[in-house]
Amino acid sequence: MKHYKLAIKFYKEKGPRHDKNLWNIRQKRDKAIKEIDKWEQLRTKASEIKEYVIEHLEELIEEFTKNAKKQGIEVYYAKTKQEHNEIILKLLKEKKAKKVVKSKSMLTEECDLNEFLKENKIEVIDTDLGERIVQLRGEKPSHIVLPAIHTTKEEVAKILNETNSDPTYLTHKMRKLLREEFLTSKAAITGANFLIADKGFAVVCTNEGNADLGVTLNKLHIISVGIDKLLPSIKDLGIFLRMLARNATGQKITTYTTIFGKPTNQKRVIILVDNGRIKRKKSEFKETLKCIRCSACLTTCPVFRRSGGHAYRYIIPGPIGSLLAPLVDKEEYKDLPFACTLCGSCEMVCPVKIPFSKQLINMRKYVTKNKIMKIAEKSIHSDKTFKLFSLILRLTPKPLLQKAFKEWSKYKKLPNIPQKRFISL
Amino acid sequence: MEEFIKNWETAGGEILTTIPKGWYVIEGKFGIIESGAVWVEEYNKEMFLSEKLAIKMPKKFVNNMEEAMELIENSGIFISGPSKTADVESFLVYGAHGPFKCGIYFI
Structure with a gap:
């Protein structure tokens, strides 16, 4: 089903409430960025750093690999999602791990890791509360930072067989259930928000502490991360940490920001994943590699707020998803760049200045195979x-x-x- | 320091005048005023399994994360208040997976 049909269905059921919740977050974000007097300069710096990263991607991968190995971290490079999944399976088999706790990672979703491990009889427990809710509902996250934003507290109560739908009660009930899973797991998988090339560090930001609990309780820590998350130096990290949480949820910073380096008493493995990124670097859509997955473009988008994330059908929805999805499957997602009014709100809030309006128009051209439309477009000019x-x-x-x-x-x-x-x- | 405390409290953190019994104690290195976070170099499971976490730290601060980066050499963690989530209908709840309470005790 195409975006607009799913959007109409979603809007009738949940649209106004979803819209209101996300708009509240957008307002919190506006307040949070005003507390920083040189926000625009930070955006410019962040954008320039990311442009540098795209131009020097291969060198930075090499530098990061060298420095991470010096820290005692095992580093793998996966060209495709299949390669990524196979590496993880091999590592888990070595540890005889039948159960693994995973903190939120859009990359493992991109690689369909959960389904792959399930086929190989390994149980994956998503530990981010929102992501656990969608996992129990048999769904995918509908938002990259707020995975269960499309659900109601009554729906959460239902999957837990509870009659009490108080959010505090439900959250603590989930905590209790997941604590059992943490204590019986044999490995932890996390994503990473940033990779620091000059140090070989991986940086993970969470509010719940689920990544840290999983890592400190297990002998094996696997970090799955896209090569676009590289930053040249630890100095650059400071800029992004000033921006990320403010732009995402209006918090000054996430509760936990963990810098992972040398492991103590455990094995740490980093899998650097390409899965089309190097190819994208050479395309007209290379600027999408600047994205730090803050989710501000989703939260602000008037279409996303009303349609919900599932209408996009791709694991990354909203404006950034409309640019990424057609590159994965042009035919399946050709409607997405049109699920947009070209209002430019995404471009205004983007912390790394991805030129969304221009890119979305280019994406419309990219997906339009129809000859008549192409002739019409030409002649109309x-x-x-x-x-x-x-x-x-x-x-x-x-x-x-x-x-x-x-x-x-x-x-x-x-x-x-x-x-x-x-x-x- | 006042601004640091304000930002720390916004994140749900407390200021402790004594360390109450039953709180797990770790050591903080310095605070980041703009973020309301503390840099901690300890990293163990008790910090996340415990329900109440106290951070003992000196009255040492930097203005923001860019300044903080100059002081970081090894791994560690920035902590800003207790563990939290708003995943059930956007309702803020403390104690998602880690501590329900997190306090600073200045030395």
Whole structure:
């Protein structure tokens, strides 16, 4: 089902509440960034650092690998998601781990790791409360920072067989249930928010402490991370830590920001995952590699707030997902760059200045295979052919036009057809 | 220091005048004013398994995370208040997986 159909369904059931909750977070974010007097300068710096990272990606991978090994961390490079999953399976088998606790990692979702390990008879417990809720519901996260934002407290109570739907009660009940899982697990998998090339560190930010609990309780810690998370030096990290939580949820910082280096009494493994990133670096969409997954573009997007994340069907929804999904499967996700009003709100809040408007228009072109549409687009840019189109449309009886544009005219009145191009007025 | 305390309390943290019985105690190195966080170099399971965590730290502060990075050489963790989540209907709850309470005791 395409985005707009799923969006209509979601909006009728949950749209207004979802919209309101996310808008509250956007307002908190605005307040939090105003507390920093040089926010715009920070954005510029962050954007420049990320541009540098994209240009020097291969060198930084090499430098990071060398320094992480010096810290006593095992480093693997996975070209594809299959390679990533196989490495994890091998590591878990070596440890005879039948149960693994995982903290939130969009990368393992991108790699379909849960399904893969399940097929290989290894139990994966998602430990982020929101992600555990969606796992128990048999769903995927609908938002990259707030995975269960689409659910109600009554729905959470239902999956726990509880009649009490008080959020504090439910949260503490989940804590108790998950504590059992933590104590009986044999390995921990986390993602990473940043990799520090000059030190060989991996940095993980959480509010719940689930990543830290999993890591400190287990003898094996696997970090799955995309190569786009690299930063050249620890100095750069300071800039991103000032921005990430403020821009994501309006917090000054997440409760826990862990810098993982030399392991003590445990084995630490980092899997650097490419899965199309090097190819993307060479494409017109390379700027999407700047993304730090703060989720501000989702939270602010007027379409996302009303449609919910599942309407996008890809693991990363919203404006950034609309750029990433068609690169994974052009046919399946070709509707996504059109699930957008080009309002530019995503571009305004992006901490690394991804040029969303331009990229979304380019993505529309990228997914449009239809020859007629391409000819139409070309001709509409010439005064002469525009006049011809305009004449044909004006001569067509209105009811016929309405029928031809029935999806458009369902919610809006058809406009009067202009005689001249906007640009020539 | 006042601003640090304000930001620490916004994150749900407390200021302790004594260390109450039953609190797990760790040592903090310095505070980050802008973030309301403390840099801690200890890292063990008790810090996350315990229900109440006290951080003993000197009255030493840096302005922001960029300044903090100059002082970091090895692994460790920034902590800002008790463990928290808003995953059940956007309702803020303390004690998600780690401590329900987290306090600073200045030395």
